[in-house]
Amino acid sequence: MSTDSGLPAPSLKSRIHGALLGGALGDALGYAVQADSIGAIRQRFGAQGLTGFDPLSGPWPFSDDTQLTLYTVDGLVEALEWANSGVGADVNACLWLAYLRWLAAQGKDAGPSAPTPQPRWIDRNEVFRQNRHPDQDCVSGLATGEMGTSVRPVNPEAKSAGTVMRSAPFGLIPHIAPDAVYKLSADAASLTHGHPSARQSAGIFSLLIHKLVSGEALRNAAADVTAHAAALPGVAPELPDGLEAALRLADKAIVAPEELVQVLGGGWTAAEALAVALYAVLATLPDDGADAQPARHFQDALSLAVNHGGPSDTTGSLAGNILGALYGEDCLPVQWLGALEAPDVVRGMADQLVKVTTGEG
Structure with missing residues (x-):
């Protein structure tokens, strides 16, 4: 089996590792210029801006985007562990407990009404106790x-990118229906953000990852989720409008x-961040027939x-998730991986998701 690019189709294991490591790489690259103006970026790195890790002193840190993405993996892994043992579990409760453990690692208190979750492997890693300018809607919601x-x-009014940035793992779970x-x-x-556009953007992003993992071509998957967003009941117009604008701009x-910022926004909201990332991966997609x-x-x-x-860590993270899900690990530049903070932690969480979904050790 091969992809539409002519390359062999990557395994699920490769796509899971690719999506999580790719997201961490994009997050780390963007975190180096997070919220800098384009003028400031050019002043620091030249006319082309930041195009790799060479100008940075590594290992380069990732932000709360990857922290929360990996805690999403952990919550899903716990729910699937229960399911594999024959015990039904509330998936959202498992995710909430995982996010509360992230909050505690950040030195924040969820108050006396919140449960005290039992620690898991992920919590032993120092990288999650580093404060990386976390999304304040995630913090306040938890x-x-x-x-x-x-x-x-x-x-109820929160529509920041704190939802979409952590949602790639939902698309990496095999054998479940797109609607699920x-x-x-x-x-x-909804655990942290109440605005419909924040929830809908997260769901559409996860659906995009799911389609790519299932073998759908990037352009087709992008068009499909854009149409799906437009047809959502009660959709916040900014989501389909942004996705359609991203396709046109690409x-x-x-x-x-x-x-880019004038047409799509800077990526401060969930819908904007998804639009910017989608544009970036489509505008740079090789022409049909070009060597992959x-x-x-x-x-x-x-x-x-x-x-x-805008928030370059988030738009970079989403683009990395998308391409890792599309190509698997083959797309990850070796030199970039060598500059990434805590790659063993990212791989460790990817391995846990692989094991609980496929049985591979």
């Missing part, structure tokens, strides 16, 4: 001590960062995703 739901939301992927992701977003190939070079596509897309005046 700090209520209440388990938010779509019908009883915490942070969307619901799991949107429900988990047809123009590469545009200047100033035009996954690592080159990865580097080009992430360079485009992080060089703008």
Whole structure:
């Protein structure tokens, strides 16, 4: 079996590792210029901006985006461990407990009404106790001590990118229906964010990852989830509008960062961040018939995703998740992996997800 690029189709294990490591790489690259203006980025790194880790002194840290993505993996792994042992578990409760452990690792208190979760392997890693400018809607939503739901939301007006940034793992679980992927992701977003666009953007992003892991071509998957978003009941218009704008802008190939932000926004909201990342991976996709070079596509897309005046860690992370799910580990530049903080932790969580979903050790 091969992909539409002519390359052999990657295994599920490779896609899981690729998506999680790719997201961590994009996050780390973007974290180096997080919220810098494009002028400041050019002043630091030249006219092309930051295009790799060479100008940085490694190992380079990732942000709360990867911290929370890996805690999402942990919550899903715990729910699947219970299911594999024949015991039904509330998936969202497992995720809430995982996020509360992340909050505690950040030195924050969820209050007396919140449960005290039992520690797991992930909690023993020092990298999660580092404060990396966490999304404040995630912090405040968890700090209520209440388990938010779509019908009883915490942070009802919150629509920051703190949902979409952590939602790739839902798309990496095999053998579940697309509608279930969307619901799991949107429900988990409700734990911290109450605005419909934050929940819907997370669900659509997870659905995109699911389609890529299932072998769908990138352009087709992007068009499919854009149409799906437009058809959602009660959809926040900014989500389908942003995705459609990303598809149109990608047809123009590469545009200047100033035009990117003008058309798609800087990535501060969940819908904007998803639109910027989708544009970056589509605008740098090799033309049909061109030689497939996954690592080159990865580097080009992430360079485009992080060089703008918004939260570059999040847009870089999402682009890395997408390409890792598409190509598997083959797209990850070896030199970049050597510059990443705590790759063993990312691989460790990827291995746990592989084991609980496929039985592979």
